[in-house]
Amino acid sequence: MEVVKEEPDVKLECEVSEEMFVTDGIIQDTGTLSADVEEFGCLKCNKLFNCKKQLAQHKVVHLGVKKFSCDECDKQFIRNSDLTKHLLIHSGVRNFKCDECGKQFIRNVDLNKHLLIHSGVKKFKCDECGKLFVEKGNLTRHVLIHFGVKKFKCDECGKQFSRNYDLTKHLLIHSGVKKFKCDECGKLFGTKYYLMQHLLIHSGERKFKCSECDKQFKCKSHLNQHQLTHSGVKKFKCDECNKQFSQKCRLNQHLLLHSGVKKFKCDKCDKQFADKSNLNQHLLIHSGVKKFKCDECDKLFSQKSHLTRHMDIHLGKKKFMCDMCGKLFNEKGNFTQHLIIHSGVKKFKCDECGKLFSEKGNLARHLLTHSGVKKFKCDECDKHFSQKSNLNQHLRRYHIGNSFAEEVTVAIQNVQVG
Structure with missing residues (x-):
């Protein structure tokens, strides 16, 4: 193994506790001392030290006794030195600044770790998925995801996490505190990470491409969710109608339909929707913008989904057949509306003449006869x-x-x- 000469006062990290220690001497690339220096080993983690004092300080970590408490937040520490470092957080003083991005840090060791991000060097690799990391600590936390161990639980909603860091971020959702604001649209976010992801929407850049269908996305997380649709796996099932979904978010959106709650209202026509995304799609109709064109007949549509359904007409696809009269339909929506005719239910009444209709659209067309408008x-x-x-x-x-x-x-x- 290669031996590297280090300068005096080199900081080493314990692989178990992730604490930093100061040493003198020749250090191997494993972090242990070379054979020509007297060694003092930790029986718990096999970490080696070149003096008894350092070993004694290190052993305290494994005892688990935390007798030093922070008066600001009641957080407890094993060693007084750790408490001293922690108090710097409450002081708000950040004397160490990154020349690359301007980010400031309380401790020099945190700045040094941050600089590794700008170096681009990622030497710690996950054996499970091949993902690379700048720091070993990040790899260690990442590996917990593959083990399926989720020991950090949210008391509010019961959601579990493999890392305490993720739980802490999640709790911000329940707190309702959103201090990170988008300068473009004014939208607020609970974490800076979510704000940064949101900003990609305004940039218009879509650098994450699906290898299956060439669809592009602004965020990698959106691509990952989309790829589940190609896997064919639908493990999220609706208990109301047994419909299955590849993504939990799709199931949650679907459940709003069964709840009957429609809190998103169109300002143009007062139509209401259970989901905000459906309202946004509907608003395209009122905008008059139709950028999706049919190559067969040049008909224009405001939404891509409408064009897709329209194409079935040219392809001759009529997969929905009425068992009552044998009529075929290429769209499920039209088929569902048609079935109302056979049900005999007419719940839409004309206030002018009392005539009843099975569909709201038919009532709307009928009302034109009373308006006197003949266009x-x-x-x-x-x-x-x-x-x-x-x-x-x-x-x-x-x-x-x-x-x-x-x-x-x-x-x-x-x-x-x-």
Whole structure:
């Protein structure tokens, strides 16, 4: 093993306690002393020291006794030196500044660790997933994820975490405190990490690409969630209707439908939605912007999902069949609406004449007859109609049929003359 000469007063870290110790002498790359220096070993973690005093200080870590308490936050420590370092946090003094990004630190050792991030060197690799880390401590905490050990539990919602750090971040959600604000849209976040991820949305950059469908995402976490849809695994099941989902967030959104709660209201038409994302999609209709174009017929749509459903018409896909009358539909929404007709239920009533309708859309079209507005004009006779369906009926009954009869009569006359 390679032996490296170190300068005096080199700080070493105990692999068990992650505490830092000062040593003199020749240090091996494993962190233990070389054979030409007298060794004092810890029986708990096999850590080696070059003097009894350092070993004695280190042994206190394994005793677990924390007799030094912080008057500010009641946090307890094994050694007085650790308490002294901790008190610097409450002082708010950050004398050590990173020249790369301007971030400031309370201790020089924290600054040195931070500088490793800018170096780009990640020499600690996870054997399970191959992920690389700058610090060994980060790798150690990461490995807990693969073991499935989640010993840190949230008392508010019961959610469990493998790291205390993650639990601490999670608790900010319940606290309601959101001190990190986006300068672009004013949205507030409980942690700086969530703010940084949110800022990627405003940048417009989508650097995370799905290898399955080429869809791109602004955040890696969004890509990871999306890739679950390709796996085919749907382990989240709705207890109400047994529908299954690949992502828990999709299940949570779906459950709002069963709750009947629709707290997101459209300012344009008063339509209400259970989920904010559905409201945002709906607002595109009112914006008038239609950027999704059908290559077959040039029809434009405000949402990509509407274009996708429309394409089924050109492909001849009609996978929803009515058992009552055999009629086929290419969209589930239209099929569901059609079934209401057979149910006989008519819960939409016209306040003008009392007529009942099975669908709200039919009532809306009917109300046009009372409004007196007739915007659909017949090009043959200039007659006006309040509904396009009435115009179509008129054309079939009077103009299309008559023109066909006239053509037949002319053809017969021509034959007789000949």
